[in-house]
Amino acid sequence: MKFLTFRDDAGEDRVARLDGDGLARALSHADGSPVRDLVGVIAGRMQAGDLVADDAGRTPDGLRLLAPIPRPARNLFCVGKNYTDHAREFTQSGFDAGHGPAEAIPGAPIVFSKTPQTVVAHGDPVWDAAGVSEALDYEAELAVIIGRGGRGIARADAMAHVWGYTILNDITARDWQKRHKQWHMAKSFDSFGPMGPVAVTADEVDGANLDLRCWINGELRQHANTRDLIFDIPTLIETISAGITLMPGDIIATGTPEGVGIGFEPPRFLKAGDVMTIEIAGIGRLENEVRP
Numbered sequence: 001m002k003f004l005t006f007r008d009d010a011g012e013d014r015v016a017r018l019d020g021d022g023l024a025r026a027l028s029h030a031d032g033s034p035v036r037d038l039v040g041v042i043a044g045r046m047q048a049g050d051l052v053a054d055d056a057g058r059t060p061d062g063l064r065l066l067a068p069i070p071r072p073a074r075n076l077f078c079v080g081k082n083y084t085d086h087a088r089e090f091t092q093s094g095f096d097a098g099h100g101p102a103e104a105i106p107g108a109p110i111v112f113s114k115t116p117q118t119v120v121a122h123g124d125p126v127w128d129a130a131g132v133s134e135a136l137d138y139e140a141e142l143a144v145i146i147g148r149g150g151r152g153i154a155r156a157d158a159m160a161h162v163w164g165y166t167i168l169n170d171i172t173a174r175d176w177q178k179r180h181k182q183w184h185m186a187k188s189f190d191s192f193g194p195m196g197p198v199a200v201t202a203d204e205v206d207g208a209n210l211d212l213r214c215w216i217n218g219e220l221r222q223h224a225n226t227r228d229l230i231f232d233i234p235t236l237i238e239t240i241s242a243g244i245t246l247m248p249g250d251i252i253a254t255g256t257p258e259g260v261g262i263g264f265e266p267p268r269f270l271k272a273g274d275v276m277t278i279e280i281a282g283i284g285r286l287e288n289e290v291r292p
Helices: 038-042 084-093 155-160 176-182 233-241
Strands: 002-007 013-018 024-028 062-067 076-080 109-116 138-145 162-169 199-201 213-216 219-225 251-253 275-280 284-291
Touching: 002 038, 002 076, 109 233, 138 213, 138 233, 138 275, 155 162, 155 233, 162 275, 162 284, 233 251
Parallel strands: 076 251
Antiparallel strands: 002 013, 002 062, 002 199, 013 024, 076 109, 138 162, 138 251, 162 199, 213 219, 213 275, 275 284
């Protein structure tokens, strides 16, 4: 099942189900009150059988789309260097401060975070950070949405904690990443986390085998499959939850494949007017433009 979040004509957030006919049908509780929070559905506070879909659907293009989870309750968990070819291109780029070729492939997941205000929707602008950064880069990623929380989740049990998936563009200020020798600030500028346009339940797609593509201004830059992840989804959940209690609605971005801007010689950084398009099979297409 696919869900999206939109803002209605009254300026209120609504959750809708995207049906097979391509129409979004707003959801309400049995008492007629609107469903406004997808995390409530994810956490099981609202049972699917108790939700009522509008008879009349609307095309998503006619809605003011928000990210599926417009303001996550906590920082997003992100994973660095989780595709072999990208790990090598990053280390060779000179922007992987303090790491040489021998350390290109990590021996354990590299986990960092992005702040919640990075999240913007499909179609929203991404700030070009003019005057702050001169090295903006894109990173197309599959994002995992946690449905059942817990700590100390074993790898064998991890997929039972996955509610579904969405698309994330992990925008990065590479010069800040290199200068400060850590990734949090470089990844956490306002608008640096485009997400969506929909969230798809785990029974709809196989997160371990999804084609991922990214185009910049129509030029294909990234093309990979999630089966190529160095650390798969169960391993990431086991690692993060070992000491951190995961909660329903938490988001784990699984890493980006080869083909980011720093992988070119010279680097091909984003500039105002560039359009980033990410497509993941079975989920959809996320598109955002870089603007002043």
